[in-house]
Amino acid sequence: xxDAVPPPFFNGRVETDAQSFDAWADRPLLLSxxxxxITWPSSCRNGTCRTCIGRLTRGQVRYDIPWPGLSAxxxxxxxxLPCVAFPMTDVVLHAPGD
Numbered sequence: 001x002x003d004a005v006p007p008p009f010f011n012g013r014v015e016t017d018a019q020s021f022d023a024w025a026d027r028p029l030l031l032s033x034x035x036x037x038i039t040w041p042s043s044c045r046n047g048t049c050r051t052c053i054g055r056l057t058r059g060q061v062r063y064d065i066p067w068p069g070l071s072a073x074x075x076x077x078x079x080x081l082p083c084v085a086f087p088m089t090d091v092v093l094h095a096p097g098d
Contacts, residue, residue, distance in 0.1 A: 006025060007025065008025060008026070009022040009023055009025060009032075009087075010022075010023040010025065010087045010089055010090045011023065011090040011091075012029070012032060012033070012036070012087065012090070012091050012092075012093070013091070013093070014033075014038060014092075014094075014095055015057055015092050015093060015094045016094060016095045017095070019036070019038050020036070021033055021036025021037075021038055022035070022036060023087040023090070023091050024087075025086065025087060025088070026086070027086070028045075028082060028083055028084055028085060028086060029061065029080070029082035029083075029085050029086070029087060029091065029093070030042055030045065030052055030082040030083040032087075033082060033093075040052060040054075040082060040095070040096075041096055042082075042083055044083070045083045045084075046065075046083065046084065047063075047065055047068040047069050047081050047083060047084035049069070050069050050081065052081055052082045052096070053070075053074075053079055053080070053081055053096055054079070054080060054082055054093045054094055054095055054096050055077070055078045055079050055094040056078045056079070056080045056085075056091060056092070056093060056094075057078065057092045057093070057094050058090070058092035059087065059089045059090050059091030059092060060087075060089045060091075061080055061085040061087055061088060061091065062085070062086050062088050063084055063085060063086070064084070064086065065084055068081045068084050068085070069081060080093070
């Protein structure tokens with residue numbers, strides 16, 4: 001029996017304008033967005049300033065830091081910080097301010 005190897009990237013989409021990007025499993029969503037030519041607000045890139053906050057409307061992410069700058073309520077409502085969120089599945093994001 002062999003273990004399934006996860007794909008190197010997932011499909012990503014920005015819901016508000018239907019832009020697609022490759023969401024690489026080994027890099028934060030913000031970097032994948034930028035590499036896909038999608039402009040997304042950002043500043044600190046470490047999960048504290050909240051400039052990049054968006055809502056994950058489909059999919060799952062993981063964080064490599066113990067406490068990204070989100071409240072428990074925000075997490076429950078689907079908000080993510082793309083600068084420190086890594087995709088675990090295909091993802092759909094709702095852009096900030098939309």
